[in-house]
Amino acid sequence: MSTQTRILTGITTTGTPHLGNYAGAIRPAIEASRSGDAEYFFFLADYHALVKCQEPERVMQSRLEVAATWLALGLDPERVTFYRQSDVPEIPELTWLLSCVTAKGLMNRAHAYKAAVQENLDAGDADPDRGVTMGLFGYPVLMAADILIFNAHKVPVGRDQIQHLEMTRDIAQRFNYLYGEHFVLPEVVVDEATAILQGLDGRKMSKSYNNTIPLFVPEKELRKLIMRIVTNSQPPGEPKDPDGSTLFQIYRAFATPEESAAMRVRYAEGIGWGEMKQVLFERLNGVLAGPREHYQALLADPEGLERILLEGADKARAIATPFLARLRAAVGLRRLA
Template sequence: MTTRQRVLTGITTTGTPHLGNYVGAIEPAIAASRDEATESFYFLADYHALVKCEDPERVQRSTLEIAATWLALGLDTGRAVFYRQSDVPEIPELTWLLSCVTAKGLMNRAHAYKAAVDDNRDAGEEPDQGITMGLFSYPVLMAADILMFNAHRVPVGKDQIQHLEMARDIAQRFNHRYGEHFVAPEAIIDEHVATLPGTDGRKMSKSYDNIIPLWLPEKKLRKAIMKIKTNSLEPGEPKDPDTASVYAIYAAFAGPEQRQAMRAAFADGIAWGEVKQQLFELVNAQLAAPRERYEALMADPARVEDELRRGAKKARAISRPLMDRLRAAVGIRALG
């Protein structure tokens, strides 16, 4: 096993990246991938996407958009392993091996499954109405993603902690039965991760329809920023930056001196329109060059495909030997 710490992150391919994704996940992950002490794995979780998305065109389009986003923002694929989940056939094979040691009772306790059952009961339906095995078995596939590369650490939100605990449990069960093959992964919970407010003041989320897409053209970006909800305080009236969505977004993109200057401007009663204009200029300046790279990649999907195939080759150089050992361990071997 590797002596460097392996860190693994999956990105589900069901949507278009927005400013919140950029600040809260993509930018910090790309920065972390430059750490010499770690070996970074980033994958497009297209099998996971099938659990909640039945639109094939959306899954394919999202895969291209997300891959192009990470590449445009400077992910060094020479250092990191950047691949598409479905390009590594050992992952679904491992999912089956792990399924055969995973207790159904463990899956019964999964938050997503329990929430779906509760929703059905509240609606007067049968408890398992409309629940697929994809949803039920999702934690096993996630465990396979992690254990396939013996990731030491996995950055997750608080809603995913249970899945990491399940992955540890499944790894321990397999090791107990078939010998030591897997390390027990640890969840990395970043309490300080930036969560951006959306245009309505709530957390920026597709489900709230309040996002600002990351790659809007300049004019549309300005228009979206101008729609951010503010209070009715007039120009000249002091304003509180700590309760203003527009300041929270500004602070996520600004440096310390810029934040200090903007806080002073709030105290002096800066007009909301001027705050939004300055926010637009700040965000646009940071995204202008990456936007050009993104648009070039979107116009050349074959180039993105080549990057993903190279990443899959690197990933499979690890997954194939491990899978050979695991097959042998469970008794799936040549007969002579």
């Protein structure tokens, strides 16, 4: 097992990354990866994408866009291991080994499965499992394999994923009990300071609400989206509450503490919503213009992106292949002679 701390982050590939993804996950992960005090693993969770998305072209396009986004924003594939989940066949094989020691009762308690069942019950469906695939039901085991194949010590997640990390620990403990100490028990990392941005309508920015601001839309489209952000009817000159303002919340995520403090003063002085929207547009466009150009260059060179991802897969498999060989031997899948 590695003596250096390993930190692993999965990136779903079912849509186009937006400002909320950047502020809440991408930026802090990339900044942490530059510290040099740990081994970092970043992967495109394209097997996970198949649980909810059966649109091949959408999955393909999202993999391209997500990979380009992380690289355009500064992820250095030389410093980290950056790979596609589907390029590491040891992950699905480990998923099966782990499935064989995972209690069905544990999976029954998974939030996503329980929510699907409850939705059917609420609809009066005679079959509580209608529409539930084995992919959805076994999702936590695949997530456990993602983490355990590299014996990751820490996994940064949102609060909605804490249960899956607890399940990973349970599964790892069961495997260790049966076959010897092979897995470290990963630690969940929840950054309470991580920004959660509101979207165009004031609710949490989310693809499911259709209220997102995509990271790399053209400049004119970015301005149009910002102008659509919902505000109240307070006129210019009337003092406003920055803490209840979506505009301020997004601005603060892209400003220094000093700039945010200065903006609070302007709110107290009654800055108009139109002026604030223009200020926000200029700030975001200034931050994103360079990465946007890099992103477009990466999209125009899919062969280059493919090389980067395959090189990352080679780095990942250099760890995963010998480790899985030991796990196969541990469970009795050894050569006969």
